[in-house]
Amino acid sequence: MEIVRILLPxxxxxxxxxxxxxxxxxxxxxxxLGKKKSKSAQNLLDSLIPIGMVIGCVVAILLSIFFPISLPSIFSLGAGIGLLFGYFAYEVYSKNKKVSHS
Structure with missing residues (x-):
């Protein structure tokens, strides 16, 4: 059971x-791949995945304070979940909005 707890994250x-x-x-x-017209919007788009990972790590560290989960396990899970949420944010933000003219 201990091996599962170590390897699962x-x-x-x-x-x-x-x-x-x-x-x-x-x-x-x-x-x-998502392309934005302005340089600042493109920089934001390119940094969504790393920002998601950092936020995931911060949330994981805060959770490790309140729950008895080892720091390396929760830290890696936080980074992975942050990577996934950063990717989803990238997908949503990179969609080109099509304007319909009536």
Whole structure:
């Protein structure tokens, strides 16, 4: 049981990382990576995934204060979940809004 508690966060985070990397590779090959017109909007778009990871780590550290979960396990889970949420934020923010003219 102890081995499962040690390996489960690693397996989950590895699965999340492989998913995000494979999706980004697919988007690169297809040529559908998000592009914004202004430089500041593009910088924000490019930094959503790392910001998500940092926020995930901060939340994980705060949770480790209140719950009896080891810091390395919760820290890796926080980074992985932050990576996933950062990717989803990237997907949402990179969508081009089409304006319909009536």
């Amino acid at each position: 690693l397996v989950l985070v590895c699965g999340i990382a492989v998913f995000v990397v494979m999706r980004m590779i697919h988007k690169t090959k297809k040529g559908t």
